[in-house]
Amino acid sequence: GAMSVDSITDLSDNASKLLEALQLSHPYELDPQRSLGKTKMLSLNPISWQVPRIVERCCKHIETHGLQTVGIFRVGSSKKRVQQLREEFDQGLDVFLDEHQSVHDVAALLKEFLRDMPDSLIPGELYGAFLSTASMECPAQLSTLQLLLFLLPPCHSDTLHRLLRFLSKVAQNAKSSWGPDGQEIPGNKMTVANLATIFGPNILQKEKPGEKDAGVMNFEDSAAIILVLQRLIEHYQTLFMVSTEMQCHILRRLFQTDPDVIDYLLRRK
Numbered sequence: 001g002a003m004s005v006d007s008i009t010d011l012s013d014n015a016s017k018l019l020e021a022l023q024l025s026h027p028y029e030l031d032p033q034r035s036l037g038k039t040k041m042l043s044l045n046p047i048s049w050q051v052p053r054i055v056e057r058c059c060k061h062i063e064t065h066g067l068q069t070v071g072i073f074r075v076g077s078s079k080k081r082v083q084q085l086r087e088e089f090d091q092g093l094d095v096f097l098d099e100h101q102s103v104h105d106v107a108a109l110l111k112e113f114l115r116d117m118p119d120s121l122i123p124g125e126l127y128g129a130f131l132s133t134a135s136m137e138c139p140a141q142l143s144t145l146q147l148l149l150f151l152l153p154p155c156h157s158d159t160l161h162r163l164l165r166f167l168s169k170v171a172q173n174a175k176s177s178w179g180p181d182g183q184e185i186p187g188n189k190m191t192v193a194n195l196a197t198i199f200g201p202n203i204l205q206k207e208k209p210g211e212k213d214a215g216v217m218n219f220e221d222s223a224a225i226i227l228v229l230q231r232l233i234e235h236y237q238t239l240f241m242v243s244t245e246m247q248c249h250i251l252r253r254l255f256q257t258d259p260d261v262i263d264y265l266l267r268r269k
Contacts, residue, residue: 050155051162054089057097058110059166066103067173072188073198077108085109111202114163120205121160126151127206133231134224145231146239157240160203164236167195171233196229203229 066072082105088095089109097106114121122130126148133144149157174194176187204225232239254261 049162050158052113052155052159054095054113055110055159055162057095058106058113059162061097061101061106062103062110063166063169065099066107067170067188068186069103069188070186072103072170072190073107073111073195074190075104077102077104081105082108082112086112111198114199114202121156121163121203122152122205123156124205127204130204130228131221131224134227141231142235142239145228145235149239160232161236161240163199163203164233164240167192167199167233168236171195192230192233193226196226196233200225200229 062072081102085095085101085105086109129148130145133141133148136144149160152160170188170190171192174187174189174191177185179185201222206221251262
């Protein structure tokens with residue numbers, strides 16, 4: 001992702017880390033139905049959304065062309081076409097995905113990208129912490145997951161949010177429905193549980209490919225990974241919100257400890 005022109009590089013290292021720690025957005029900014037007439041709230045996020053182009057374009061393509069595709073992410077794809085798309089993205093080309101691309105090829109490309117990231121979307125050092133939430137009861141489970149999300153680097157946080165929003169949309173189209181003219185709209189049959197089963201091992205990885213014991217996972221870990229990703233998909237909107245109260249509390253603390261950060265935020269506003 002790219003830095004905005006008014007970037008955090010203007011600040012000291014200490015201030016930059018403080019701002020990066022406050023990467024999650026105000027609830028208002030995450031509401032896609034927000035009214036354009038409303039006054040925009042102050043955001044603590046100093047950086048533009050940092051989502052890899054390949055993730056954004058794959059998600060957008062499937063949202064546009066594949067939400068009614070039965071068995072998406074389960075049906076096989078063309079390895080040759082997927083490899084070609086992967087190479088084009090790797091070369092930095094402006095790859096345009098349209099209705100001529102197979103939804104299954106794009107779905108396979110997205111899974112491969114997440115699986116092969118040098119550092120998994122949820123970094124390995126947080127693997128155990130995320131898995132430990134599987135045995136917790138709500139609301140402690142959700143509170144702990146939110147605190148763990150606060151620890152993600154901005155690029156990982158933004159990309160995970162985009163992916164969870166996408167998976168939630170896929171799951172909303174799992175069941176068949178009826179159109180206004182009485183015509184049946186087929187469901188894709190990909191429930192939250194099915195999606196968590198497929199994407200969980202790609203997002204939460206204890207070891208990276210090629211490392212010792214890579215790919216070896218016991219049943220307990222596998223079940224925990226699926227459960228954790230289910231919770232993330234089901235509650236992503238709540239988990240990625242910083243409440244107004246928390247923002248005000250943080251701003252008061254920063255005013256005492258790092259007034260330069262407050263000045264920076266107010267100048268941006």
